[in-house]
Structures are given as structure tokens and as C-alpha cells.
Amino acid sequence: MAGGKLTPRQKMINLMYLVFIAMMALNMSKEVLTAFGLMNEQFETSNSDTTDSNKLMYEAIEQKASDSPAQFGEAKKIADKVKKISADFYAYIESLKTDITKDIEKEEGKLPYEAMDKGDKIDELWFSGDGYSQKGKEIIATINKYKSDIKAAVGNDVKYKGILSDVDKKFDISDVKDNEGVKKMYLDYHYKGFPAIASLTKLSAMQNNVKVLEANVYNFALGKAALEANNMKNYKAIVVTDKSAFFSGEAVTGRVVLGRYDESTVPTGVNVEGGKVEMKNGQANFEISAGGTGEHDIKGKFLFLEDGKEVEIPIEGNYVVVPRPNSATISADKMNSVYRGVSNPMTISFAGISDNNVSVSAQGLSKGSKPGQYNWSVNGVQGTTAVVTVTGTLPDGSKVVDKKTFNVRDIPQPSASVRGKTDSAKGNKNDLSNSTINAVFKDFVFDVTATVKSFEVYVPGNPAIICQGNRFNAQALKAISRATRGDQITINRVQVDVQGAPGYKVKPSSPLVWEVQ
Template identity: 30%
Template sequence: MALPKDPRQKMINIMYLVLTSMLALNVSAEILNAFTIVNNSIDNSNVSITGKNNNAYAAFVKQMADDPEKVGPLKAKADAVKAEAKTAYDQLEALKDQIAKETGGYETEASGEKTLKEKGNLDVATRIMENQKKGPELQAMLKKFRTSLLSSVDPKDRATFDKALPLQIQDSYKGEDGKAKTWTTYHFNMVPAVAAFTILSKLQNDVKNSESMVVEDLLKQIHANDIVFDKMQAFVSMNSKNLQEGQTLTAQIAIGAYSTTVSPEIVVNGQTLKVENGLATYTLPVSGLGDKTLTGTIKLKKPNGEIVESAINEPYTVGASATSISADKMNVLYIGVQNPISITAAGVPAEKVAASITGGSIAKQAAGKFLVTCSQPGKANIVVSADGKNLSSKEFRVKFIPDPVLKVGMNKSGYMKASEFKVQGGLRADLENFEFEGVKYDVVGYRIGIDAKGRDYAEGDANSAYFPSSIQASVRSLKPGDQVYFDNVKVKGPDGRVRDMGNISFKLN
């Protein structure tokens, strides 16, 4: 811009240029300060991840004490990952120190945060990373570290980890002019010192997070092939189930655990049984008095394909017995469902056995099989009769069906991945570990609130399980760090009651 000859106008123009330059410097300073804020946040995150990783390594030490043969090879891999991650982290830290040194070192701002003295220096990063070839060396080291991490992962999971690892190192990038740029040029050429410093801190964060993913996977592999026995039941083995007066009853009693998620193959007396929720039921119309034996096998496949087999050899006695009234599911009758009951009476043909109940209704389905329906909690008494004569009675407890568990997808309240939450359609109410099949709860209403970072709090009311339309856009915009609240959740079960389930919340990660 040509300056005018008039002295007064010259002064005005010069002052304008000075003010414009000062404004530009002010904006630049704000941007550089923003890099400092981001870098300090990354440093805090790295401290947190280090603590998490240390807990994982401590878990390896504890597991090693319990089962060194099984844990040893996995712990060796974890120790190697730890050492390589430290080497990578320290090399990045050394580059940060070199940048700090060549820009005059550090200074402490009014806020107490440590920052570079010459944050805006444009020469140091280029000189160190490009001219001194530190950038290509760093790139090669990080690629080698990443390959080593993937070699520690189970081969069948390697492709998934390859995509998921935070540490991703590309060979080249396309610049704004459309031309290819090297990894070093793209990240460090003519960038302010504080920006290069922050990029190196971010790479340290990627190293820590990648280390965490692999070490946690190795820790899970310790029990990857273990069968989880998630339900327990009392088992009683008696010396005889048909005793006479004066004899001694001997019973061996233990608590037995079984898995509801892994179904074994059970064969009894040559018959393969149907297994549901980890349990199988064998029925046999017995005949002929005397001692008998149930024989067979139980085979269970472990996650790695190994077969575990156990023999069945259970003696029993056939003889005269007393009247038996038993709930096929348990010694409890539930409101809202048909409760199956088995009734037998010694010396009486099954087709002649009748039953009545107080506190409900009972219907005969087949010989010895009945269905009981109850409507009020408390107690119900079943009376067995034959040919008009009362034979026996038994009292049962009557309860409402248990409350369900609220879920989004397969997740209960707590932490959940944001990407997984966004693809769900609404709130579920699942009845877990209940003996009856096909019993379902319907979500009839709730209030949902979304607390998303950087956005206004969003909320809406639903009159079904599905997310209300007014909140759909907010659900699709969810990101890690956001929180979702469900309040005043109401569900309706097969007994017709609308239940208040209270509140749950999810922290997205």
C-alpha cells in the first residue's frame, strides 16, 4: 500500500497498520495458548492412563502367583509391551525436551501452567524433525512399535486391533495443494513450536492408549478359555431315597455351580437330553422294585475347543413312596404366569389323582401334571385327593414376578461406548435368571436427558421403549464424555402391574 504525502494521513495509515498487526498478534497468541491448554490436557490424560496400565500389570503379578504356568507366557508378553511402550514414550519425551531447549526452555504462566517460552517459533520443529531427520526416525520407531504390539495379539483378533489401535502412522498425506506430503512434513514443517510439542504429546497419548488396549487383551486371555459358572444350586446325594423306619439316612450335601451360557452335552441311559440355561431334565417312568442306577456322561466344550467330560453314575431305589407335590420350577408360585406342578400318589394311578388349591386356581393338563394360576401374593395350599379322599397337602409361597433389569442394547447402567449407544433404538427391560421362559416386560414410559459437552441439555418423554422423536437428533450426535439419564422409568409385566423402576444413567466413552 502506497503511503500518501500528507503527514497527517501518513500517521493515520501507519497507526492503522500497527493496530492491525497488534490484532493479528493477539489472535495468534490466543491460538498458541489454545495449543498449550490442549497439551496440558493430554499430559493429564497420560498420567491417568499410566495409572490404569500399572493396575493391569499389578493384576498380572497377582495372577502369576495363583497360576504361574498359565499366566507366565502372557505376562512375558505384557512385560515386553511395557518395555517397548516406555522406550517409545521416552523417545517422544526427548524430542519435546529438545524443542523446549532450542526455544528458550519453559516458563510458568499466571494460571500456574508450564509452557514454552517461544511458543510461536516456526524454525525449531522444522530444523529438528526435517533437517536433522528426527521425524523419519520417529516415524520408523512408531511403526515398528505398532507392529510389535499387533504381534502380541491373538491372530484371530489382529485385524480388529489393527483398525482400533489409537496409534496410526500413515506413510504420506495429501496437502491442501493436492500434492503428497511425507509424515514428517505434514506434521512438523513450519509449525509453531507449541503445535509440534502438542503433536508429540498426542503421540505419547496414542502410545499409552495402544499399550493399554493390548495389555488388557492379554489380561483377558488368562481366563479366555475358562468356563464361567454363573449360577449355583444345592445338590444332595443320599444313600437311599426309599428308607424304612429305623434305618439311617446319610446325605452328602454340596453347593454346585453351573453355566447358563454354555450348554453341555448330557447323555443319560443312552438318551441325549435337551439343555436349557445350563440344565437338563431327564424323565423316566420307573417300574420294578429294587435298586437302580442312572448312567451317562456330561461333555462340556471350553472356548478353545477342548472337551471336558464327566461320568454319571447315580443309584436310586424304586419302591413304595408317599404322596409327592412339587413345583416343576421351584417351591414358589408366581403371579401372572402358569406354574407347572407335578403330583404323584403311591398306589394311585396318575389319571385318578385330583388337586385343589386355596388362593388360586389349578387345572389338570395330563396325568400327574397340573398348572396353577395365582393372583394375590402370600401363600397357597394345594390339596391332593383321589376317589374323593384327601391324601396330602402342601403350602407354597406366592410372589410377584421379580423386577427386570433396564438396559440399552446389552449394557446396564454405567459406562458404554458412544458408537454402540447411538445405534440402539430405545430402552429395554430384561428379566434375568428367571426360571420361566417367555416372560417379558414392556417399557411403557420414561424421561430421557442428554448432557452433551458443548451442547444444550436435551430431554424428552417417551411413552414406549423407543427413544422419543424429539431426542433422536441428540442421540445421533452423542460423543465420548457425554452422559445420558433415564428417569421415572415404568415397565409393565405379565401380571398387568405397572412398576416404577426408578432411574439409570450411562457415561459414554
């Protein structure tokens, strides 16, 4: 349109074309500015939701660390560091956003997106000539500090490899080549010359990366702690004798069991000093000859293979040999503790005295159908101990009294279960979506029937989702459908009701981590 000699009419036509194109560009710019504004609103809403979700996850880690310091203590340490690092960096980015908007007058509480078409504030504050100003250098230094602090917080554990990769990827501040192949500095490429609303949106997106990364660290910390709970060094050998006192010369019988055991837990070797041992159903049944009157130790060891290396778990216990018949024999059929929320079967007798000459008293204790058999409900017992008092009437009419103190415990924390797996599992996301969530009381001496009331699910990149009942709701199914291979989805805080114990409140479950294949 600019070449050669043009008539006045043609010049007028060309001028009209230029005005028309300018008007189109003006309208398009307003639409783009509004789009950036709406996108910024979405980022800020997402940041608020993720902040609330992260708070819940941190509180879950905090509670677990309080309940099980050995298992979740390290996860709590990492969470504490990342929480502060994230909060400080997030607040710093917020201050940059405030610098952009502090002189802009809002309209009905909202920023005027179409009027935020200039970027001169950032250009003047962040840049000096072809380089960075002091403020620009400060921004780059703060981003680098955030990256190094996060890496130091999670350490070099291979399980956090994905987190470390995310930090480098989402906060890459290296130089960038533009469409013409010209290399530009990070802030120059992303912020110099851009409308204020575009820069504001990019900063909100950076805040979103901070929140999502914080959520992923919490999820990894929980999952890692749950997986480490299965390490063989965390098992404990427990000696359970058939009764707590034996006569001199009598065979001492009982069981040595692992604190976490099942039929698949088979040691490569086991021995009890001075006795015979037979492995059966995950238990080491032993028999040794009782010594003289007094307390005796039971010692031995389990041997397991773990990662090709032999791991030794010591067996430590004791028993008491008493003379006849001046002391009662009192034993709990389900180990030497009694539990709230269940009926505790008890076998109580007085050595050398028939059952009809023995009386037993304890709060909540009732007589069973067979001699020496009792059922004990300790739901109404306050404190951590309860006492059984046994009175025996001797043939001459005199009475002997003995007492036994038991530890009163709550039902242990259940474990979240999916498709028969606990702690961790692998599979495709469709299998998980179609699964029923259960809670099991692993290694508990009682068979407990529980009904799932609700549970929480954490999917990387999403806030915590609370589901009612034992199935995923629509929100959870949608989040799971977006999961990718390698993502670790955490099922946590399964709440249950225990059959036969109305009103009894059980602790929320420990987590299960499902790795998407």
C-alpha cells in the first residue's frame, strides 16, 4: 500500500485500512487482557484451596508424628522445613504482586484488567539498561535460595527424586532464546515489556507451583514413612506365656510372636535358649523346663533375610515360678493387656483351689460359661490400668487373696486397605477407582469388624478430597483419572465404627500409598 505514486483517493482508502486494523488490534488487546485477568483469578482461587489442603496434610503429619514418633518423626522434620521455606517464598512473591497493583484503583473490588496494559513499573524497577537492577538481582537470588533450601530440606533420598526434578523444572531461571533466536535473561524474556496483568498472572502461577510442590513433599513424606514401617528392623518379638506363673518342675509353655506377623513372615532361623521351638502359623511355639522358684529370663533370636542380608531380631521375655499353692495364676487369653471396645476373654484360677471356691472381682468382669473362664469389658475403666482381685477359700476355711494389674489399652490404629493391600500398593488407576476402601487391624489379637464411614484421598497436584462411605466420590474419581504413571496416591484417615462397641471412637487409619503403574 506504500509503494509508487498513489492518487488522493487511494491514499484515503489506505488510511482507512490502517485505522481499521488498529481498531481490531485494540479490541483484541482488551480481550487478551481480560483473559489474563480471569486466569489470574483462577490461579489465586487454586492457591487458596491448595493452602487449605496443605494445612490439613501438615496437621495429619503432625498428628502422626505425635502418635508414632519413630515412624513419622523424620517426615515431620521435612514437613516443618518445607512449610517455612514455602511460606517465606510465597510471601515474597506476594510482595512483588503488591508492587504491581498498589497504585491501581480497583473497580467494585476487582482490578481493571483492560486498563492494566502497561508494564512500565516492572520495566523501571526490575531492569537497568540491558541488565538487571538491584531489585531484579534480588528476585533472581531469592528464587535460587528457595530452590537450594527445598533441595536441602528433602535431602538426597532417591524417593524424593521427582521433587528435586520438579524444583529445577518449574523454577528454571536460565537464559531463554526468543522466536528470533536471540538469547535473553529469564526476567527479560518473561516480564520485560509485558502488560501488568500478564506479569501479575505469571507471579500467581509461580505461587501455584510453590503450593503444589509443598503438597507433593507432604504426600511423599507420608508415603515414605508408611513404606519404611515395613522394614524388618521395626518388628518386635513378644513373649506370651500360657500363664504368668508356673510351679517348680512344671513345663513352661507359651508362644513367641512378632509384633507384626502373618503366615508369610517366615524366619530363616529361630531359637530359644534351653528349649524346643516349633514354627506354626507365624508363631514360634516353645517349651522349656521351668527352673526353681523366682523370675527367669527367656532369651533367643529370630533370623530373617532382608535385601540379601541376615537381620537378627532378639527375643526377650521372662516368667515367674511360684511355689504351690500360695499365689493365684491369672492370665489373659489375648496377651497381658486388656482392650477397650472388645470383650476380653480371661482365664483365672487359684492354684490348688477348685473353681467353686474362687471368687473374682473387677470392674466390668463377668463369669463365662466354663470354669475359670471370664469376659472383661473395660470400656468404663478410667486411666491406663485395671486390677483383678482373686480370693480363694482353702479347705480349712481361711482365705488367700491375690491381685493382678493389667494395662488398659485402646484398640490400635487401623491400617487403610485396598484390594487386600496395606501400607503400599501398585497398580493402574482404573483398578484403584473401582476399589472399595477398607480398614484392617493388623497384628491385633482380636478379630474386629469395622464399618468405614469416611476417608481422605490425596492425588498429586490436587487438594485433599474427603469421601463418605467406602467408595471414591465423583471429585476423587476425576482427580484419580488425571494421575500419571509414577504418581503416588495416598488413602488416609479412614474413619470406622467398630461392631459391638457403640460410641467407641477409633483412631483414624494409617495411610496406604498407591503407586500408579
